[in-house]
Amino acid sequence: MINKRIERKKALDFSDKLLSWHRNINRRLPWVGIKDAYRIWLSEIILQQTRVEQGLPYYQQFIRRFPTVRSMAEATEDDVLRLWQGLGYYSRARNMYHTAVMVVKNYRGLFPTAYDELIKLKGIGAYSAAAIASFAANEPRAVVDGNVVRVLARVFGLSIDYQCSEGKKMFSHVAQQLLPEEKAGQYNQAIMDFGALQCTPKNPECGSCVMKRVCFASRKKQVARLPVKRKKQVLKKRYLHFFIIDHQQQVLIEQRTGNDIWKGLYQFPLIETEAETPFNELLQSDKAKSLGLEALEGLKNISRHKQKLSHQEIHFTIYYLQSESKTFNSLARQYMAVPVIHLKKYSFPKTLAYYTDISLYSNN
Numbered sequence: 001m002i003n004k005r006i007e008r009k010k011a012l013d014f015s016d017k018l019l020s021w022h023r024n025i026n027r028r029l030p031w032v033g034i035k036d037a038y039r040i041w042l043s044e045i046i047l048q049q050t051r052v053e054q055g056l057p058y059y060q061q062f063i064r065r066f067p068t069v070r071s072m073a074e075a076t077e078d079d080v081l082r083l084w085q086g087l088g089y090y091s092r093a094r095n096m097y098h099t100a101v102m103v104v105k106n107y108r109g110l111f112p113t114a115y116d117e118l119i120k121l122k123g124i125g126a127y128s129a130a131a132i133a134s135f136a137a138n139e140p141r142a143v144v145d146g147n148v149v150r151v152l153a154r155v156f157g158l159s160i161d162y163q164c165s166e167g168k169k170m171f172s173h174v175a176q177q178l179l180p181e182e183k184a185g186q187y188n189q190a191i192m193d194f195g196a197l198q199c200t201p202k203n204p205e206c207g208s209c210v211m212k213r214v215c216f217a218s219r220k221k222q223v224a225r226l227p228v229k230r231k232k233q234v235l236k237k238r239y240l241h242f243f244i245i246d247h248q249q250q251v252l253i254e255q256r257t258g259n260d261i262w263k264g265l266y267q268f269p270l271i272e273t274e275a276e277t278p279f280n281e282l283l284q285s286d287k288a289k290s291l292g293l294e295a296l297e298g299l300k301n302i303s304r305h306k307q308k309l310s311h312q313e314i315h316f317t318i319y320y321l322q323s324e325s326k327t328f329n330s331l332a333r334q335y336m337a338v339p340v341i342h343l344k345k346y347s348f349p350k351t352l353a354y355y356t357d358i359s360l361y362s363n364n
Contacts, residue, residue, distance in 0.1 A: 010214065011178045014155065015187055017210045019180075022190035025197065030059065032189060037111040037136040038069045041099075044128045045092055049310075052196070058087060070109045072100035081264060081347035088309070088350075090262055095123025113137040126172075134184040142175035143188045144168075147195025152178075153227035154199060157216030161228045236312040239276060242268040243291060244302075244320045244355060246362060247328035252335035253346065261309065266346040268318075268355075269335060276315070290334075292327040302361045307351055316351055320361055 029052065031043035042062055046055045061083055066072035072080065077097045084093035099121045103111055112118055113136040118129035130141035142148075149162045152174055160167040180187050198205050206218050217223045245252045245268070253266045271287045279301075283293055293299070303318040328337070338346070343356035355361075 010156070013214065014178055014211070015180045015183075017214075018190045018194060019183065019186060021198070021210045022186070022193060025193065029056070030063075035136050037113045037132055039063065040132050040135045041111060041124070041128070042096075044131050045096055045123065046087065048092065048128075049089065050087060055087075058084070066100075068109070069100050069103050069111050072097065073104040073109075077264065078347055082345075085347055085353055086350040090265060090349075092123060094264055098122045099124065113139070115139055115141050131188060134188045136185075138183075138185045140179055140181035140184040142172070142179040142184075143192060144171050144175050145192065145195075147192050147199075148175060149227050150201065151191055151195045151199045154204075154217035154223060155211050155215045157220070157222075157226070159226065159228055161230050163230050233311065235308065237275075237315065238312055239273045239315045239317075241271040241273070241277075241282060241317045241319065242352065242355075243271070243293065244268050244318065244358070245291070245323050245328065245331065246320065246340070246358060247323045247325065247337075249340050249358075250328070250337045251340055251343065251358065252328075252331055253338055253343075254335050261312075261314075262349045264347070266348050267352055269331075291331065292323070293321075300361070303355070305351075314351075318352075318355055322362075 029043075031039055034040065043055075043059055046059050046062070050058075065079075065083055066075065075097075077094060080097040081090060081093050084090065084096075087093075102121060103109065107117075112121075113133060115129045115133040118124050118132055119126065124132070127143055127145050130139075130143045133139035133141050134143065149171055152158055152171060153162075156174060158170060158174065160170055162168060162171050178187075198209055199211075204223060206212060206215075206223060209215065209218070212218050217226045252269055254269065255266050256262050256264065269291055271282060271285060271291075273282070273285075282288055299319055299321040301317065302320050304316065306313060306315045308314075323331070340356075340358045343358075346356075348356060
């Protein structure tokens with residue numbers, strides 16, 4: 001732990017330098033400086049593990065579609081998921097909708113600003129609650145996210161893995177010690193921006209850094225080593241084969257209900273395998289036979305690609321085929337038969353959303 005006497009001096013110097021640096025940057029983001037807890041909450045949820053450049057258009061779309069928490073609560077979960085489409089981590093969108101409903105029900109539509117109330121809401125953890133409480137009400141709660149961890153680890157030489165329980169306690173303790181209570185909101189925004197713009201993961205601007213003289217990592221040539229990170233886990237590989245089954249401008253879809261990726265979103269009939277599987281073997285599976293695939297003609301492989309998520313690597317193959325009435329009507333008992341012109345009304349994972357425009361490949 002940092003010596004408390006030294007820490008007091010360093011804390012004052014650190015926060016003064018940080019706030020001075022922040023006053024001189026020109027970063028015009030629509031949520032910075034506002035006190036509306038609802039809009040702050042939106043920005044924080046959207047920007048979790050999402051770059052500002054990617055998240056900003058989504059934030060603007062959400063504000064246009066749902067200008068108040070009540071307007072979101074009065075929509076449907078599907079409406080929220082459809083607007084979220086492409087951001088990934090769809091559980092966050094579901095949590096957003098449930099939180100909006102809860103705020104209207106339990107807080108009369110007034111989004112809470114106190115940390116102890118915010119932490120009770122679905123999808124709001126310690127970081128988000130501290131951010132909202134400090135930005136909206138200047139409550140002295142230090143934020144600790146990836147940007148903050150990186151800055152603290154480098155400047156103060158904290159060589160402990162943040163992901164372990166002891167590391168989380170250490171970083172939270174140091175962050176709270178450094179926080180100037182009367183300027184909590186300003187300081188939290190400053191340290192987050194400092195990590196995003198100055199003390200970046202790769203190629204940080206050490207030469208022009210206001211912390212250069214006091215930064216442990218800069219002085220000890222350990223910038224690349226800090227913060228300490230646990231080894232990357234091996235990604236689980238999954239092989240998903242989707243079948244777009246078309247009959248007279250209707251296709252079959254289903255909603256994902258299991259506790260898995262894309263829960264609550266829609267997809268085309270799926271066969272999942274544990275390894276790459278030749279198509280002739282795929283057709284011999286029980287699922288393929290239940291879909292009647294071995295008896296259908298004109299099956300086309302229209303796409304093959306992969307996507308890396310945080311903990312798994314997904315290999316997609318998309319097939320298109322036209323079905324005759326008997327087979328299609330039988331399958332419609334297991335799936336939803338939807339007119340192709342209505343597919344855009346359903347929330348699909350981004351990978352599948354492109355293929356909801358059947359005209360792109362049905363006549364090729």
